[in-house]
Amino acid sequence: MSLTRRSILAAAPSAAAISALGAPAFAQSTPAPAAAAGAQQAPGFYRYKVGDIEVTAINDGFWARPLDAGFVKNAPLEEVQKAQEQYFLPTNVTPIPFTTSVLRTGGRLVLIDTGNGNSGAPTSGTWMTNFKAAGFDPAQVNTIIISHFHGDHINGMRLKDGTAVFPNAEVMVSAPEWGFWMDDGKMAAAPEGLKGNFNNARRVFGPMAKDVKQYESGKELAPGVTTVAAPGHTPGHSAYVVSSGNAKLILMSDTTNHPALFVRRPEWQAVFDMDGNQAVETRKKLLDMAASEKARVAFYHAPFPANGYIAKSGSGYEFVPAQWTPAI
Ligand SMILES: [Zn+2]
Numbered sequence: 001m002s003l004t005r006r007s008i009l010a011a012a013p014s015a016a017a018i019s020a021l022g023a024p025a026f027a028q029s030t031p032a033p034a035a036a037a038g039a040q041q042a043p044g045f046y047r048y049k050v051g052d053i054e055v056t057a058i059n060d061g062f063w064a065r066p067l068d069a070g071f072v073k074n075a076p077l078e079e080v081q082k083a084q085e086q087y088f089l090p091t092n093v094t095p096i097p098f099t100t101s102v103l104r105t106g107g108r109l110v111l112i113d114t115g116n117g118n119s120g121a122p123t124s125g126t127w128m129t130n131f132k133a134a135g136f137d138p139a140q141v142n143t144i145i146i147s148h149f150h151g152d153h154i155n156g157m158r159l160k161d162g163t164a165v166f167p168n169a170e171v172m173v174s175a176p177e178w179g180f181w182m183d184d185g186k187m188a189a190a191p192e193g194l195k196g197n198f199n200n201a202r203r204v205f206g207p208m209a210k211d212v213k214q215y216e217s218g219k220e221l222a223p224g225v226t227t228v229a230a231p232g233h234t235p236g237h238s239a240y241v242v243s244s245g246n247a248k249l250i251l252m253s254d255t256t257n258h259p260a261l262f263v264r265r266p267e268w269q270a271v272f273d274m275d276g277n278q279a280v281e282t283r284k285k286l287l288d289m290a291a292s293e294k295a296r297v298a299f300y301h302a303p304f305p306a307n308g309y310i311a312k313s314g315s316g317y318e319f320v321p322a323q324w325t326p327a328i
Contacts, residue, residue: 043133044126046305047328050296051244053105053224054328057298057305058131060098060115061124063152067094072261073269073276080261080268087260096258098124098152099306101251101298102134103242106223108142112240112251113300114156117165127156128165141169145221147253147300148174148234149181149201150272158204172221173205174229175214177236182209230255230286232279233272239286248295249307255286257301259319263287266316287317296322 044059067084069077071094081091089095098120103110115127131138144166147153157171158164180186182205187198205212215221217229217238230239233254240251256262257270266283269276290297290310298307299319308321 044130044304045134046307046324047134048307048322048325049247049328050242050249051224051247053103053242053244053247055242055249055298055307056102056104056134056136057307058100058102058115058127058134059304060100060127060130060152060156061121062095062097063121063124064090064093064095067092071271073271073273075265075268083261083264089260094258094261096301097304097306098127099298099300099302099304100127100156102131102136103222103225105225105242105244108222109136109140110143110145110222110225111141111166111169112145113147113153113253114144114165116152117155117157117159119155119160120152124152138166139168141166143222144169144171145225145227145240146171146173146177147239147251148177148237149197150234150254151197151200153254153300154201154204158207162207164207170213171205171208171211172213172215174227174236174238175216176229176231177234177238178205178212178214180235228286230282232275232277232282234274237282248293250286250290250295250297252286252290252297252299254300255283256299259299259302263310263319264313264316291317 046057048055065071067080072080084091084094098115100115101112103112116124118125144157156165181198181201187195190198215227217227220226224242224244226241228239228241230237230253237254239253239255242249242251254272257272262268262270262283266287267280269279273279287310289295291312294309296307297310300306302319308319311318311320
């Protein structure tokens, strides 16, 4: 497209067109909005449809995790840095984004995971603002489905001071996940570095333990939402297939911690993958399913709005973001 044609297209619409849209007349002298200090990003939510089911991706910021040799357990640091560089990411930190999914299905409002609440990285904690900006109210949530018990997925349910955030929601968790983290024997036997996770699961779920519903893989948890076992990242880590009519979405949860690394190199094991080999097996299985079925996918940890498609590429895969569309 030539510059001339571009400038013609960019020319302001006629005054009649503007008033028909109800917009104020635009004078040449109107100052441009300030874009520097204090400028705010647009609210972090994005809606799309899977058949009759409405999905809203809600952004909860990110965590700039310092990149060290231990982050990918089975790859040299230089290779990991190179992969990030190829993705135009910094090489001293891995920016790990957080995105939850909210589903409207069968007249119910369903959350898949709840974000960091007020106990995550200083660059997260934006979930509630974005959730409300999307027009939702925590009191309207009917069901919360938890993929696994890491803090960035469960802390949004209960603030640091103990406040329960979703007063009317039933909470559903995977049975093997509950069986692992809520087992006192497993906690006693766990390495010191994992004890915080066990304690946090007790802090969040303890007060509601008798009401928590445990699910097995293969079960339909809400209309059109079926859980798929995805172990390795944690013992009961779960993914979900959302389907309506011919449309299908695979909610990958933490099947990868960043597409720049673990979609392109599915054999790489993140430090967060508790059983590295099992996580690789699960990752390959789910990525292959998404690629061969050409299903839409949503990740918990991918650049916002964290949804798109998976293409086979060499010995790995590529994450192809879905194109923005103003029509829902
Ligand atoms: Zn996570």
